[in-house]
Amino acid sequence: MELTINGETLQVTAADDTPLLWALRDHLGMTGTKFGCGMGLCGACTVHVDGEAVRSCVTPISAATGKQIVTIEGVGATPAGKTLQEMWVALNVPQCGYCQPGQIMSAAALLRSNPKPSDADIDAAMQGNICRCGTYPRIRAAIHQGAEQLGEKS
Amino acid sequence: MSALPGLFVGSGGISRREFLASLSALGGLVLVAGLPGVIRAEGIEKYGADAMPHGWSDDPVTFLAIGEDGLVTIVVHRAEMGQGVRTGMALIIADELEADWSKVRVTQAPADEAKYGNQDTDGSRSTRHFFAPMRRCGAAARTMLEQAAAAQWGVPVSEVHADHHEVVHGKSGRRLGYGALAGAAGKLPVPPRDSLRLKEPAQFRYIGTGKTGLADGPDIAAGRARYGIDVRLEGMLYAVVARTPVLGGKVARFDAAEALAIPGVVRVLEIPSTAPPAKFQPLSGVAVVAGDTWTAMKARKALKIEWEDGAHGSYDSVAYRGELEQVARKPGTLLREEGNFGAAMAEATRKVEAEYYLPHIAHATMEPPAATARIVEGRCEVWAPTQAPQVTREDIAAQLGMEFDDVTVHVTLLGGGFGRKSKPDFAIEAAFLSQQLGGRPVKVTWTREDDLQHDYYHTVSMEHLEAGLDAQGRAVAWLHRSVAPTIVAIFAPDPKHQAPFEQGMGLVNLPFRIPNVRIENPEAAAHTRIGWFRSVSNVPHAFAVQSFAAELAAAAGRDHRDYLLELISPPRRIDPASLQDSWNYGESPQRYPVDTGRLRRVIETATREAGWGRELPRGRGLGLAAHYSFLSYTAAVIEVAVSGQGEVTIPRVDVAFDCGPQIDPDRIRSQLEGAVIMGVGLAMLGEITFKDGRVQQDNFHNYQVTRMAESPREIRLHLLPTDDWSVPLGGVGEPGLPPIAPALCNAIFAATGKRIRSLPIGAQLSGA
Numbered sequence: 001m002e003l004t005i006n007g008e009t010l011q012v013t014a015a016d017d018t019p020l021l022w023a024l025r026d027h028l029g030m031t032g033t034k035f036g037c038g039m040g041l042c043g044a045c046t047v048h049v050d051g052e053a054v055r056s057c058v059t060p061i062s063a064a065t066g067k068q069i070v071t072i073e074g075v076g077a078t079p080a081g082k083t084l085q086e087m088w089v090a091l092n093v094p095q096c097g098y099c100q101p102g103q104i105m106s107a108a109a110l111l112r113s114n115p116k117p118s119d120a121d122i123d124a125a126m127q128g129n130i131c132r133c134g135t136y137p138r139i140r141a142a143i144h145q146g147a148e149q150l151g152e153k154s
Numbered sequence: 155m156s157a158l159p160g161l162f163v164g165s166g167g168i169s170r171r172e173f174l175a176s177l178s179a180l181g182g183l184v185l186v187a188g189l190p191g192v193i194r195a196e197g198i199e200k201y202g203a204d205a206m207p208h209g210w211s212d213d214p215v216t217f218l219a220i221g222e223d224g225l226v227t228i229v230v231h232r233a234e235m236g237q238g239v240r241t242g243m244a245l246i247i248a249d250e251l252e253a254d255w256s257k258v259r260v261t262q263a264p265a266d267e268a269k270y271g272n273q274d275t276d277g278s279r280s281t282r283h284f285f286a287p288m289r290r291c292g293a294a295a296r297t298m299l300e301q302a303a304a305a306q307w308g309v310p311v312s313e314v315h316a317d318h319h320e321v322v323h324g325k326s327g328r329r330l331g332y333g334a335l336a337g338a339a340g341k342l343p344v345p346p347r348d349s350l351r352l353k354e355p356a357q358f359r360y361i362g363t364g365k366t367g368l369a370d371g372p373d374i375a376a377g378r379a380r381y382g383i384d385v386r387l388e389g390m391l392y393a394v395v396a397r398t399p400v401l402g403g404k405v406a407r408f409d410a411a412e413a414l415a416i417p418g419v420v421r422v423l424e425i426p427s428t429a430p431p432a433k434f435q436p437l438s439g440v441a442v443v444a445g446d447t448w449t450a451m452k453a454r455k456a457l458k459i460e461w462e463d464g465a466h467g468s469y470d471s472v473a474y475r476g477e478l479e480q481v482a483r484k485p486g487t488l489l490r491e492e493g494n495f496g497a498a499m500a501e502a503t504r505k506v507e508a509e510y511y512l513p514h515i516a517h518a519t520m521e522p523p524a525a526t527a528r529i530v531e532g533r534c535e536v537w538a539p540t541q542a543p544q545v546t547r548e549d550i551a552a553q554l555g556m557e558f559d560d561v562t563v564h565v566t567l568l569g570g571g572f573g574r575k576s577k578p579d580f581a582i583e584a585a586f587l588s589q590q591l592g593g594r595p596v597k598v599t600w601t602r603e604d605d606l607q608h609d610y611y612h613t614v615s616m617e618h619l620e621a622g623l624d625a626q627g628r629a630v631a632w633l634h635r636s637v638a639p640t641i642v643a644i645f646a647p648d649p650k651h652q653a654p655f656e657q658g659m660g661l662v663n664l665p666f667r668i669p670n671v672r673i674e675n676p677e678a679a680a681h682t683r684i685g686w687f688r689s690v691s692n693v694p695h696a697f698a699v700q701s702f703a704a705e706l707a708a709a710a711g712r713d714h715r716d717y718l719l720e721l722i723s724p725p726r727r728i729d730p731a732s733l734q735d736s737w738n739y740g741e742s743p744q745r746y747p748v749d750t751g752r753l754r755r756v757i758e759t760a761t762r763e764a765g766w767g768r769e770l771p772r773g774r775g776l777g778l779a780a781h782y783s784f785l786s787y788t789a790a791v792i793e794v795a796v797s798g799q800g801e802v803t804i805p806r807v808d809v810a811f812d813c814g815p816q817i818d819p820d821r822i823r824s825q826l827e828g829a830v831i832m833g834v835g836l837a838m839l840g841e842i843t844f845k846d847g848r849v850q851q852d853n854f855h856n857y858q859v860t861r862m863a864e865s866p867r868e869i870r871l872h873l874l875p876t877d878d879w880s881v882p883l884g885g886v887g888e889p890g891l892p893p894i895a896p897a898l899c900n901a902i903f904a905a906t907g908k909r910i911r912s913l914p915i916g917a918q919l920s921g922a
Contacts, residue, residue, distance in 0.1 A: 014446065014448070015417070015418070015448070015449065017448075018446070018448045018449075019448060022446055022447050022448040025384075025447070026392060026446040026447055026448070027446065029386060031377075031380070031383075031384035031386070032376070032377020032378065033377070034381075034383075034520070034521070034569070035383065035447075035522070035599070036520050036521075036522075036602065037602040037853055037854050038451075038601055038602060038603075038853075039602070039853050039854075039855070041853055041854040041855055042520070042602075042854050044520055071377070072376070072377030073376070073377050073378075076376060085375040085376060086375075088371070088374070088375040089367060089368075089371045089372050089375050092367060092368050092371060092820055092824065093375075094236070094368065094370070094371060094374045094375070095236030095237070095238070095824055095825075095828055096234075096235050096236030096519075096520070096521070096567070096568060096569050096570045096571075097236070097370060097374035097379050097567070097569070098381055098519075098520045098521045098569025098570060099520045099569075100374050100375065101374075101377045104375065119867070122862070123862055123863040124863075126862045127861050127862055127863050128861075129861075129862070130520065130854060130859055130861060131520070132518055132519060132520045132570050132572075132832070132859060133236045133520075133570060133824075133828045133832075134827055134828035134829070134830065134831030134832055134860065134865070135824070135827070135828065136831060136860075136861075136862045136865040137827055137865065137866075137868075137869055138824070138827070139862070140862070
């Protein structure tokens, strides 16, 4: 099966029902996308498919072929992704860091559709991403600052 | 992973063993001048890091290397699970080394306590135990660089000093970078410990200043950080395991035909049952090994397994709660007694009684347990996100029948720990499976269902409290009966009482001045694996004590803050032993008394900053709680808003915190922020229940944790400043958590008049 990931076309030999998450992690060695629940409940596995944030743990590879897939390894090539990654570092957002790739992917999708999100917008967009360490206040601050910086650049 | 690039600073130096040997030859009590780590001769009590298995090391050759390019590599031997230890340990060494943080790299030590000192990353003690040894590492290496420069210039070493990655000769203005000096410095002997010149606090560049970023920040943001679950080896197989749903249960029989028919499945193996107690042994189960994780997960569903439940097959949370209630209403083993509780109650003007319940809680680390193992030429190598590297290595050696020296445990980043990853059952599974597969590399991944249903759960507890008030509303009598299965149950056959370390977490060491006190611990048996969860027994004890203190204030018609301060009474330093606390977090009672002045100060600070007493709209309230734990002092004031439908939102939390000197203020803040959010989650949502011995929750839809929208909108942190570096360090990772649930419930009482005594709050307020 052929998948287009971070602009590259890659071959994966796996069962059709294999979730994109496990194709990325086990078959392609791209472990930045994390496993957290397997049911689309925690957001650790968030990637972009044609620009939308999707949970790769419940997205079979058969549904992702022919689409543009972006992962945490590639999101830095987009202005929103790059800026958010910088904000995450500048504000020392992570604690254990495990959920943060998914958080950044959800945040990047948010800023793409809503360049100046309110607190309520952030709540709604980020509600599907669990952080057990409790980094939410800094995630919120990093999204606001990222939005501000992207606004200044444009 | 642990290989050090470049040149070693130093070529030998005194090993700790040699150092201890030289000391013991002196006999009697030996103090290391000016350093907080006290070494005692035999027969004298040891505390802190000295009392931990394998103690500590401060050998710079072990912990740092400097390359010819000037790059400093620092070895961190404690596990990183989000508390920031890879930044904290490194910045301590870097500061005393007078290094430039931008030229510092961090690498992780494998399990080897003989070399590094104790590696059990729990108990909020990494910085407390290793601040002094890590400072000495940095100072020793700095001294060697200064000596090398002085020798090269032919000047007295007293005329040179290290300055931001260079050594400077003040008189001539000559300078040499650390890279240029590393080779010569590495040939010098490590200077004796008592000759080291440590920095004055005013000279600290990174300690306490917050001028470093996170060691792993850029890697995490880029998705490059590698956790246990991310390990990949050539030719690796992937395994998931179906485990007995009941503690002590085992596989009766299984049929793997359908699973084996799925393309990609390599083997199906039984993991044998073990005799109780559970310890860290793998649970009885059936492992499916396949070419990828998804195939293994699918094939596991196709297994047909009959389980034999064993003795705990009737464990039922509802019935067990009833049992705990009954037990808590009768006298139990006496732990502490002052005055005469019964007589004082008989004369009390007013009597108050309440029971508080805390259910089992699961750690639910975002990275579920996972580990990878292989065996090559009789040597086993394991990669695991473990908080307990040495125990992991020992237990794997025992499980495989191998020598300790033939097992290597690489410690990866932990995607959350909270105590779960102190128990290496998952790593032993990986090693066992690799052995069964002829040494082939295999990764075991736990699914979320596995994690929630086979955790070492936070204990379930019933806390029964009674108090008598005099005519002025003052508390004159206090009874606390705490009933909870003990963590010791995973190590010993059927213990029924809380261990000293559990009693010392806010039960016996109640810091209130009340003339008649009685603290009891009736019996409770464990029917599942009980384990350390962040803050451990402080969570139920603080929930009960700090809720009850608020109930007494309300009964007396008094302001809660004023009443709490009166309960604590004047500032004084209490000997923990006088409170029947023989444990005191493993620290000296002289160095670490219970300081009620510090407890009062965090309460005064949190209430002042929160605007205690301010007018609030209807449905809003402020709640206060304070707790001493892990040798630090925390007070929280939570503002809640409760809607007509009983929905709780938290506009603001103020936390005042005193952990003594602050080494990494940003990570202290992040730990407190996280503790508030975890505390809100366990108060509002989290509950693991059992029926027929089986856990009823299996994923985040029915085991809920705090999400962004339910998090407090504003968390204001007030770190109590200290310029006094003689104050010994307190813990940071855990003490933020215990006051949160009682502060929240006290706020709900202030807002609604409804008293929550059973967690989680769940739907208790709807229809209120």
